[in-house]
Amino acid sequence: MKKILELKNVGLTYQTPKDEINAVSGLSFSVNEGEFVSIIGPSGCGKTTVLSMIAGLIPATGGKIEFLAKKERKDCIGYMLQKDQLFPWRTIEKNILLPLEIKKSLTKERKEYANSLLKKYGLYEFKDNYPSELSGGMRQRVALIRTLVFSPDILLLDEPFSAIDYQTRLSVCNDVYSIIKAEHKTAILVTHDISEAISMSDKIVVLTKRPAKVKSEFFPGLSGETPLKRRELPEFSLLFEKIWKELN
Amino acid sequence: MKHESFSVNRIEYLKKRRKNTVTVHVLRIGLLLLALSLWELLAQFNVIDSFITSSPSKIAVTVYKLFAEDSLAYHMGVTLYETMLGFLIAVALGYAVAIMLWWSDTLKRVLEPYIVVLNSLPKIALGPIIIIWCGSGTKAIIFMTVLVSVVVATITMLGGFLATDKNKVLLLRSMGATKVQIMTKLVVPSSVPTFISMLKISIGMAWIGSIMGEYLVSRAGLGYLIVYGGQVFKLDLVMAATVILCVLASLLYGAVALLERKIVK
Numbered sequence: 001m002k003k004i005l006e007l008k009n010v011g012l013t014y015q016t017p018k019d020e021i022n023a024v025s026g027l028s029f030s031v032n033e034g035e036f037v038s039i040i041g042p043s044g045c046g047k048t049t050v051l052s053m054i055a056g057l058i059p060a061t062g063g064k065i066e067f068l069a070k071k072e073r074k075d076c077i078g079y080m081l082q083k084d085q086l087f088p089w090r091t092i093e094k095n096i097l098l099p100l101e102i103k104k105s106l107t108k109e110r111k112e113y114a115n116s117l118l119k120k121y122g123l124y125e126f127k128d129n130y131p132s133e134l135s136g137g138m139r140q141r142v143a144l145i146r147t148l149v150f151s152p153d154i155l156l157l158d159e160p161f162s163a164i165d166y167q168t169r170l171s172v173c174n175d176v177y178s179i180i181k182a183e184h185k186t187a188i189l190v191t192h193d194i195s196e197a198i199s200m201s202d203k204i205v206v207l208t209k210r211p212a213k214v215k216s217e218f219f220p221g222l223s224g225e226t227p228l229k230r231r232e233l234p235e236f237s238l239l240f241e242k243i244w245k246e247l248n
Numbered sequence: 249m250k251h252e253s254f255s256v257n258r259i260e261y262l263k264k265r266r267k268n269t270v271t272v273h274v275l276r277i278g279l280l281l282l283a284l285s286l287w288e289l290l291a292q293f294n295v296i297d298s299f300i301t302s303s304p305s306k307i308a309v310t311v312y313k314l315f316a317e318d319s320l321a322y323h324m325g326v327t328l329y330e331t332m333l334g335f336l337i338a339v340a341l342g343y344a345v346a347i348m349l350w351w352s353d354t355l356k357r358v359l360e361p362y363i364v365v366l367n368s369l370p371k372i373a374l375g376p377i378i379i380i381w382c383g384s385g386t387k388a389i390i391f392m393t394v395l396v397s398v399v400v401a402t403i404t405m406l407g408g409f410l411a412t413d414k415n416k417v418l419l420l421r422s423m424g425a426t427k428v429q430i431m432t433k434l435v436v437p438s439s440v441p442t443f444i445s446m447l448k449i450s451i452g453m454a455w456i457g458s459i460m461g462e463y464l465v466s467r468a469g470l471g472y473l474i475v476y477g478g479q480v481f482k483l484d485l486v487m488a489a490t491v492i493l494c495v496l497a498s499l500l501y502g503a504v505a506l507l508e509r510k511i512v513k
Contacts, residue, residue, distance in 0.1 A: 055422050079422035081415050089437050102423040102433065156422075 001032040004068050004186050005054070005154060011062030011211075012049060023049050025211035027063070031154070031186060031203075036177075038189045038197035041207030041215075042247060047190040050212065051156045054188065055079050069153045075103070078147035078155045083163045084139040086131040086146075093118070093127040096146040103150060114149045121145060121179060136164050137172045144176055148183060155180060157189040161196065173200065174228050194243050198236060199227035206246050216246055302483040310488040324492065327458060327469040330386060331500075334393025335454035339447065341394065342401025349402070350409040350435065351427070367399045371457070375464045389461030389469075396457030397450045404449060408442025409435050444508045451500050459493070470496075 012024040023046045031037050039047050052058045054065060056073050069076045078099075086095050096114050100106040118124040121141055131139055140160065147155060160176070161169045177200050180187050191197050197204050204218040220239055224230035254262075284304045290296045291303035298306065314320035349356040371392065378395075382388040412435050420430050462471025470489045477485030 057418065057421055074424035077422070079419065081419055083415065085413075085416050085419050087416070087434070087437070089440070098433070099423045102420060102425045102429055 001035070002068070003030050004033045005188075006030040006066045006068070007054075007063070008066065009063035010050075010053065010060050010065060012046075012053060012058065013061050014058075022211045024053070024060075024213070025062075026213045027207075029205050029214050029217070031188060033153075034184055034186055035202045036180070036187045036189070036200055037203045037205060038191060038201040039205045039207060040191055040194060040197050040243070040247070041212060042209050043192060045207050045210050046212040047192075047207060048158055050207075051079075051158050051188065051190050054154075055156055071153070075150065076153045078150070078152035080143060080147050080155060080157045080160045082159045084131070084136075084143035086139055086142060088131055091128050091130060092123065092134070092142055095131065095142060096149055099146060099150050105150065110149065113151075114145070117145045117148055121175075135168075137168045137175070140164065140172050141175055141179070144179055148179075148185075153186060155185050155187040157187060159191055160189075162192075170228060174226050177227050194240055194247070195231065195236075196227075198222070198239050198243070199230045204243065206243065218243060299481075300483060302487040306484045307487045307491060310484040311492065314488065320492070323469055323473055323489075324496065326386075326466075327462065327471065327493075328496065330389045330393060330461065330469065331454050331458040334390045334457055335397060335451055337390070338394045338397035338401050338454065339450050342398050342446070342450070343405055343443075345398075345402045346405035346409055347431070349406050351431075356406075363399065363403065367403065371396045372460055372464075379465055384465040386466075388465050389458055392461035392464070393454050393457030396460070397453035400453055401446050401450045404446040405439070405442060408439035408446070411442070412438055441512055444504070444512065447504045447507070448501065451504055452497075455493075455497055455500075 007030070008028055010024060010027040011022075013020060013022050015021075027050065029037075039050060041047055049058065053060045055077050067073055067076065086092075087098070090098070093114075096118070097106060097111065100110050100114070115124065115127070118127055123138065123142060123145070126134060126138070131142070134142065143160070157176075161173055164172055173196060189197070189200060198220050199222075201220055204220065206215045206218070207213065208215045218239065220230075220235075222230040222233055222235060224233055230236060287301070288304045291298040291301065291306075311320065314323070349359065374395065375392070378388050378391050382391050416434055416438070417430060420434055425433070458469075459471040459474075462469045463475050466472040470493050473489035474486050474493075477483065477489065
């Protein structure tokens with residue numbers, strides 16, 4: 001498999017008025033094309049910071065982040081945040097076209113592609129509705145489609161399910177996973193939920209406490225087709241226990 | 249929804265609610281009528297001196313006289329013009345300054361103490377300066393109106409801009425948005441509710457400014473009528489102008505509220 005992203009000895013020290021904080025140090029891992037990678041670690045270890053560095057929102061102060069995709073970094077990365085972050089004053093259609101407006105690439109083909117995504121994932125009939133009229137799960141799907149409209153290669157998911165209630169979460173998790181796989185995207189998921197990581201990932205990167213670096217890597221390779229089915233496998237709980245121990 | 253599908257409890261509840269609304273309206277109007285008739289009766293039977301207190305009937309006659317002399321529309325027009333122009337300038341200026349302060353954190357920090365001082369300063373203290381600078385005419389009144397409303401307008405609007413959801417800013421930045429795009433796509437639309445409250449506050453402040461300005465310098469307008477009436481001890485005129493002012497102020501506030509209902513769904 002081809003590598004699409006590689007972090008080499010990445011470090012980050014940032015300044016606050018009170019202190020200098022060494023958040024990340026000597027962090028190295030790589031992501032292959034089409035792979036689903038999860039990053040987990042003790043809370044406050046800088047998981048989100050790692051995503052922000054990959055997205056180019058915070059420049060790393062040491063090491064190197066290499067992209068092996070052909071496009072520019074801002075066009076090859078789609079960022080999905082905690083909560084859907086849909087704009088309440090825009091309709092669903094206007095919401096998903098937002099990245100294209102920002103990138104000034106709102107062509108007819110792009111718009112058609114956006115609409116085809118809405119159709120494919122059962123949201124087309126809601127395109128003129130406002131976000132407040134949709135359920136939490138649907139809004140999350142809209143948020144994912146918004147990330148997909150400009151055809152990024154890598155999706156960065158920052159605990160995208162943490163704001164949803166458990167019941168909905170399992171099914172949204174399933175939806176998002178199958179959409180990402182159907183669109184052949186590479187994904188990096190930050191989560192604090194071990195079972196979510198196991199059920200979705202090809203590879204799990206466990207980080208240490210601050211300053212964060214890689215503690216260990218796991219390759220679940222579970223056979224179930226969907227995250228929900230994988231949760232029923234006997235290997236699932238074995239792996240859960242292993243990672244749980246690794247984290248404590 | 250069909251009426252017959254309602255449960256008995258629901259119908260009871262709706263009835264009770266409607267009854268309550270009716271009661272509130274009746275009491276509201278009743279209170280006004282009671283006060284007016286008490287005032288009128290006390291004046292008629294000379295319990296109170298209507299030379300000092302005026303009376304509803306005298307106020308009505310005065311309003312009618314002003315109307316018949318064609319001076320009612322004139323004075324109303326003058327005050328309305330000063331208030332509206334001052335209000336519009338203050339809103340535009342306040343919005344523009346708020347954008348500048350949002351844009352540059354350094355500028356915001358530099359200007360903060362000045363804004364605080366300007367906000368707490370009673371603007372009437374600047375009356376003499378304004379008269380010397382702008383002369384004793386409409387210009388001075390509009391200047392006063394702007395001065396009274398603009399600081400609060402700026403502070404309110406800036407508060408709205410700064411309350412923009414940080415995560416949404418992050419989302420736009422991850423898409424590669426420029427600062428102008430963050431402003432136009434996110435900060436401006438998300439602060440529409442603040443903009444409406446800013447309009448409501450500013451319209452009230454503008455009335456204070458224009459009437460205060462007219463007290464100081466004018467030869468026309470409702471504020472002028474009030475001051476003039478006070479000086480020649482024509483309480484009927486003072487009361488009449490005040491009543492008209494009340495009506496105008498509620499109409500303008502109503503216009504803003506209507507705008508709110510149109511914009512904010």
